[in-house]
Amino acid sequence: MRKVFPTEFFFQLFALILAVIVVHALFVAVVRPEAEDFLSAQRALIESNPEHVVERSLYVLIKDFEQEACFILMLWALSIMSYKGVATYRERRLLDEDIIGLAGRQIVRAADVPALFAQIAERPRRWQALLLPRALCAGLRRLAATGSIQDVSTATREVCEAEAERLDSELSIVRYIAWAIPSIGFIGTVRGIGDALAQAHQAVEGDITGVTQSLGVAFNSTFVALVISIVVMFFVHQLQRMQERIVLDTEAYCDDHLIAALRGE
Secondary structure, eight states: OTTHHHHHHHHHHHHHHHHHHHHHHHIIIIIHHHHHHHHHHHHHHHHHOTTOOOOOOHHHHHOSHHHHHHHHHHHHHHHHHHHHHHHHHHHHHHTTSOTTSOTTOSOOOGGGHHHHHHHHHTSOHHHHTSHHHHHHHHHHHHHHHHOOHHHHHHHHHHHHHHHHHHHHHHTHHHHHHHHHHHHHHHHHHHHHHHHHHHTHHHHHTTOOHHHHHHHHHHHHHHHHHHHHHHHHHHHHHHHHHHHHHHHHHHHHHHIIIIIHHHTTO
C-alpha cells in the first residue's frame, strides 16, 4: 500500500505539468493569434461601416489568462479522475471472478484459512492491495482468530467502510479544483470591471472601445469558468457514484461468497 500514494502523487504532478504545457502552447500558438486577427478584422469592418454588428468568436471568448487557467485545471481534474476511474474499473473486474475458489466450497472452516491465504499470497502485491482481496483477507483472519460468523461479517464491513472514507477523502483535490475554477472566473470578472472603470474617462469622451473590451473580459471569464465547472462537477459525481457502488458491491460479494459459505457449517 505504501507505493500507491507516491505513484498517484507523481501522476498528478506530471498531469498538471503536461496540462500547463499543452494548454499554454495552444493559447500562444492558436487561440490568441486567432483572437487578435478576428478583433482586427472586426475593427476594420466597424471603421468602414459604423452600423456593422460585431460577431462572436470562440477564440475571443476564451483568449484571456483566466480562461487559460480554467482549461488547465479542467484537464488536470479530468486526468486525476481518469486515473481513479481506471483503478475503480480494475476493482470492478475482480467482482466477476471467484478469486480464491469460494464459490465452489459449500463450507469454509477455520482450518481452510491457510490454504485460502496461500492463494492470495501467490498473486502480485499490487493485486493484493485491491479492495476485494483486502476485505476477504480481513474476514479470513477474523475467522481464524474467533471462528465467529458475525465477527467475519464485521471485519469485511469495516474494511469496506474504511475504503469508502479513503476514496471520499482522496476526491478532495478534485472538489477543490471544481471550486477553484469558478473562483478564477470571478477573478477575471473583477479584473475586467476594474479595467473598465479605469477607462471610464475615455467613455465620457465618447470612446467606449476600451470599456467594452474590458467588460467583455469580465463576462467571458465568468461564462467560461461556469461552463467548465459544470462539466467537471458532472464527472466528479459520476466517479463518486462508481466508487460508492464498488464498495457496496464488494461488501455484497463477501456476503454472497465468504459469509454464505460460513453459514453452511
